[in-house]
Amino acid sequence: MLWPAMTQLNFQWELLAPEFILVGWAGALVLLDLFWGSSAGLRTGRIGKEPLGYLAAAGAVAAALVSLFWIGDHKNFADLIDVNNYTTLFRVFFGLTAAFACIASARYVKDRLLHPGEYYALILLSVVGANGMAAASELLTAYISLELLSFSLYVLASYDKFDLRSNEGGLKYMLLGAFSSAIFLYGISLVYGVTGSTHFNAIGEVLKGDTSDIDMALLLGLALMIGGLGFKVAAVPFHMWTPDAYEGAPLPITALISALSKSAGFALFLKLFTQAFLPLIDDWRYFIAALSVATMALGNLVAIQQQNLKRLLAYSSIGQVGYLLMGIAALSPESASALVLHMIGYVVTNLAVFVCIIIYYNWTGKEEIKDYAGTAERAPFLALCLSIALFSLAGMPLFAGFATKFILFQSAAQEDLLWLAGVAVFFSFVSLYYYLLIVKEMYLGEPAERTRFPTPWLEYGALSLLVAGVMFVGLYPQPVYDAVEDSTATIFAAVEDSAAVSERP
Amino acid sequence: MIPINDFLVLSAILFSLGMYGVLARRSAVLILMSVELMLQAVSINFITFAVYLSPEQFTGVIFALFVITVAAAEVGLALAIILRLYRNKQTANVDEADIMKW
Numbered sequence: 001m002l003w004p005a006m007t008q009l010n011f012q013w014e015l016l017a018p019e020f021i022l023v024g025w026a027g028a029l030v031l032l033d034l035f036w037g038s039s040a041g042l043r044t045g046r047i048g049k050e051p052l053g054y055l056a057a058a059g060a061v062a063a064a065l066v067s068l069f070w071i072g073d074h075k076n077f078a079d080l081i082d083v084n085n086y087t088t089l090f091r092v093f094f095g096l097t098a099a100f101a102c103i104a105s106a107r108y109v110k111d112r113l114l115h116p117g118e119y120y121a122l123i124l125l126s127v128v129g130a131n132g133m134a135a136a137s138e139l140l141t142a143y144i145s146l147e148l149l150s151f152s153l154y155v156l157a158s159y160d161k162f163d164l165r166s167n168e169g170g171l172k173y174m175l176l177g178a179f180s181s182a183i184f185l186y187g188i189s190l191v192y193g194v195t196g197s198t199h200f201n202a203i204g205e206v207l208k209g210d211t212s213d214i215d216m217a218l219l220l221g222l223a224l225m226i227g228g229l230g231f232k233v234a235a236v237p238f239h240m241w242t243p244d245a246y247e248g249a250p251l252p253i254t255a256l257i258s259a260l261s262k263s264a265g266f267a268l269f270l271k272l273f274t275q276a277f278l279p280l281i282d283d284w285r286y287f288i289a290a291l292s293v294a295t296m297a298l299g300n301l302v303a304i305q306q307q308n309l310k311r312l313l314a315y316s317s318i319g320q321v322g323y324l325l326m327g328i329a330a331l332s333p334e335s336a337s338a339l340v341l342h343m344i345g346y347v348v349t350n351l352a353v354f355v356c357i358i359i360y361y362n363w364t365g366k367e368e369i370k371d372y373a374g375t376a377e378r379a380p381f382l383a384l385c386l387s388i389a390l391f392s393l394a395g396m397p398l399f400a401g402f403a404t405k406f407i408l409f410q411s412a413a414q415e416d417l418l419w420l421a422g423v424a425v426f427f428s429f430v431s432l433y434y435y436l437l438i439v440k441e442m443y444l445g446e447p448a449e450r451t452r453f454p455t456p457w458l459e460y461g462a463l464s465l466l467v468a469g470v471m472f473v474g475l476y477p478q479p480v481y482d483a484v485e486d487s488t489a490t491i492f493a494a495v496e497d498s499a500a501v502s503e504r505p
Numbered sequence: 506m507i508p509i510n511d512f513l514v515l516s517a518i519l520f521s522l523g524m525y526g527v528l529a530r531r532s533a534v535l536i537l538m539s540v541e542l543m544l545q546a547v548s549i550n551f552i553t554f555a556v557y558l559s560p561e562q563f564t565g566v567i568f569a570l571f572v573i574t575v576a577a578a579e580v581g582l583a584l585a586i587i588l589r590l591y592r593n594k595q596t597a598n599v600d601e602a603d604i605m606k607w
Contacts, residue, residue, distance in 0.1 A: 140568050147575050151582055158586045167590040168602040174583050175536050175599070179527050182543035185572060186520055189550035196559050198568065244605045311605075 009078045015070070016077060018063040018091050022128045025059030026121035033117020049116040053106030056120035057099040060127060064095025074490070079199070082137045082494070089487040090134035090267050093344060097259045098127045100351050103462045104358045105252035111362065113159060113250060123256060126152035130264035134271070137494075139188050139198040142268055143181075146232065149264055150177050153257055157249040169248015176231065176241040184228020190221030191276075200275035201498035207279040222277065222284060226291075229272075232265035235325060236295040239318050246314035251361055254310055255354035258317050259347045266324055266343055270336055273328055274491045275498075281331060289329040289420055296322030296427040304434050309357060309367050312434060313350070316393060319431055320346050323424050327408055330415035336488040338408040341481055345392075345400035345473045352389040352466035355459060356382055363453050369438055374447025381460065382453075383442045385467050390435040392470050395428045400473035407481070512553040520546035533587045533597045537580065544576045 029052060036047045067088050075083040102123060109116050129152060132145025154177060158170020192198050194217050195206040211218060231238040246254045277284065299319030306312035324346075327339025359382060360375070361367055376383035392399030405428065409421040473480055519542055526539025548569040555565025591597050 140564070140571060144571060144575070147579075151578065154582055154586065158589060161589050162593065164590075164593050165604055167586065167593055168604055170586050171533060171590050171599070171602060174586050175527075175533060175540070178537070178540045178579050178583065179543070182520075182523070182540055182547065185544065185547040186550065189547050189554065189568075192565060192568070193550065193554040193558065198564055247605050 010076060011078055012075065013077075015075055015083045016081070017069075018067040018095070019128050019131055021063045021066060022059065022124045022131075025056070025062070026124040029056055029059070029124070030117045030121045033115070037117055049110040050106045052116050052120055053102050053109060056124060057102035059124055060095045060098040060102060063127070064092045064099070067091035067095070076137065080138050080141045081132070081135045082490075083135065084490040084494075085487040086267075086271065086490045087131070087135040089340070089483060090264075091131050093347075094127050094130045094134070094260060094264065097263070097347060097351065098123055098256070100355070100462055100466065101252050101256045101259070104255060104351075104355050104459065107362050107456065107459070108250065108252055108358055114161075115159075119156065119159060122152045122156050126156070126256065126260060130260050130267075133264045134267035136268070136271075137200055137275070139192070139200075142272070143185065143188065146184075146264075146268065147181060149261060150181070150232070153253070153261055156253045157245050157257065159253065160250050163248075165248040166250065167248070169245045172248075173241050173245035180228050180231030180238065183224050184231075187221045187224030187226075187228060190217050191225065194218045194221065200272060201494060203276040204279060204495060205498060207277065211280070218280075219283060222280065223287070225272075226284065226287065229265060229269050230291060233262050233269065233321050233324070234318050235291050235321050236298045236318065239295070239298070239321075242318055243311050243314040246317075247308060247310045251310070251354065251358045251367070254313075255351060255358070258313065258350055258354070262317065262321065263343050263347050266339065269328060270339060270488075271491050273331060274336065275495055278331065278495060285329055285331075288325055289417060292322050292325035292329055292420060293423055294322075295319070295325060296424060300427045300430045300434075303431070306434070307368055307370070309369050309372070309438070312369065312438075313353065313357075316431060316434070317350065319427060320393070322427070323405065323408060326412045326417065326420055326424060329420065330412040330417045332411065332415055333485075333488060333492050335408070335411035335415060336492070337481065337485045338404070338411040340484045340488055341477065342404040342408045344480065344484070345404035345470075345477075348466055348469045348473065349389050349392040349400055352385060352463060352470060353393065355463045355466060356386040356389065359456055359459050359463070362456070369441055370445075372438060372441045373445025375442040375445075377447050377450065379453045382463075385463050386442065387439045388467055389470060390438055392474065394432040394435045396432075398471070398474050400470045400477075403474050403477045407477070509553060509557045512549060512557075516546040516549040516553070519543070519549065531598050531600050533583075533590070533599050536599065537583050537587075541576060541580065544572055548572050 032047060033052060038046055038049050070083050070088050073083060102120060109119055113119060126149050129145045129149030133142060136142035136145055154170060154174040157173050158166050160166035195203045197203055227238060234242040296319055299315050299322060303312050303315035306315060324339055324343060327335045388399060392401035395401040395405045409424055412421045523539045523542030527536050530536050530539060551565040551569040587597050590602060
């Protein structure tokens with residue numbers, strides 16, 4: 001296997017501009033908070049905790065916009081980081097996700113947390129990690145990016161340092177995360193040992209040949225890597241940390257974990273399995289399908305009995321991971337697009353749900369389902385948005401959840417996994433039950449008081465955008481689907497390109 | 506030359522010991538040490554493969570270096586979080602960190 005020699009490597013640093021912006025912005029936020037922050041000893045010219053959040057959001061949006069510059073390009077930085085449509089899609093997506101998380105954090109952080117500068121800096125750094133996971137074309141880069149994302153989230157999850165639940169959630173997340181990355185690494189080392197390379201395409205090339213003499217080590221490595229990635233995306237049986245980390249973490253961070261960590265995990269999962277492990281699909285397809293069924297079943301069934309809304313969403317997110325894993329089990333260009341589309345729809349919807357919960361928490365400091373009794377009377381707009389988002393999560397027509405799930409299930413059925421799609425439809429119906437419980441509580445419950453809540457205009461603005469996104473994807477998914485298809489086509493094209501290269505004499 | 510299998514067996518034993526430690530130990534600090542053991546097993550694996558299979562490339566060695574660095578960062582982070590729990594609860598035992606269940 002000949003890989004480009006050192007002299008040919010492309011060191012175009014400007015390809016990493018979005019990441020430089022994010023890192024620079026993160027550093028600037030820490031310094032800003034240190035010298036001009038609300039707790040600095042200055043008399044004048046202080047920056048409050050709240051504007052800092054909007055500044056951070058601006059940084060994330062700026063990085064997302066700058067990454068648009070490489071639409072349609074096929075570039076590669078030093079043979080380690082791809083900059084193509086796949087990367088661009090995820091850079092924009094992660095940037096906007098983080099921006100919404102920052103906006104939703106602003107008031108929460110002001111009221112409840114210390115050290116806002118570091119808080120926002122860590123959010124931006126986690127985006128750098130997520131970008132790297134989507135962009136990596138090599139295992140070391142992917143691993144470092146994964147750890148950058150995870151480490152930022154470990155700290156953020158335990159950020160409320162005087163709250164025992166936050167400490168405990170963070171500790172469990174951290175210990176299990178370290179354990180799973182060790183497993184992931186051992187898997188990488190075995191795959192490196194048998195294939196002799198850490199580049200996705202080079203691994204794919206080797207695996208295309210005869211692998212009968214290295215089968216055991218290879219399959220063990222593959223299983224360990226699936227385990228490590230399964231942890232990051234919270235697939236059963238590697239999901240144990242999810243409910244605790246979700247419940248313990250500060251609310252906006254729960255939103256960030258559910259959106260960023262999950263979608264970055266799937267971005268890497270999809271790319272790695274397409275470019276490196278596609279030749280072995282018959283070996284891992286049913287393994288992943290089994291994980292998918294277990295994940296759907298456990299997530300949706302345990303969610304039914306939850307009282308705490310964050311915990312319920314944790315289990316519901318586990319259930320959603322089950323649907324997403326279908327896309328990997330049925331790996332084909334169509335199912336890859338369907339997976340990414342469903343993920344985008346899910347993240348947008350989930351962010352809308354979390355923005356609602358954060359607004360409600362800012363008003364009342366409560367997060368149990370029964371505390372939502374009669375919300376429709378006290379805050380009609382919030383109740384409406386939350387209902388729309390929950391219906392979308394359950395996969396009702398009109399909303400994003402239906403369209404994206406439909407495409408995903410269809411693509412699985414096309415790859416002879418009709419039974420899996422059937423199981424998924426069944427559990428979608430189960431999930432409708434517990435989402436409806438919340439809606440019922442909001443519209444039929446008796447409120448404790450009847451006074452209206454004050455209107456948080458900015459949060460409502462962000463919420464309207466997210467709900468509009470949910471409706472848009474639900475009613476007219478074509479443009480989003482086209483963009484997604486464009487981007488996933490590049491990772492499948494990369495497989496063919498490398499095949500063409502190796503066939504040359 | 507020592508056969509490659511010796512190294513791989515050593516690394517597998519270390520990895521399994523670490524995994525046993527993570528599952529069996531109840532103190533957060535000891536769990537962390539067990540994770541370190543697993544990471545060192547990974548480093549041994551990488552260096553072995555780099556030396557025996559592709560001595561002209563540095564990938565495995567560089568990977569091992571990064572693993573060591575990341576492991577160091579991980580310890581710093583984990584100890585800080587354990588310390589927070591210890592300050593608030595006077596324990597670093599993961600069994601007693603049980604406010605949240607199911």
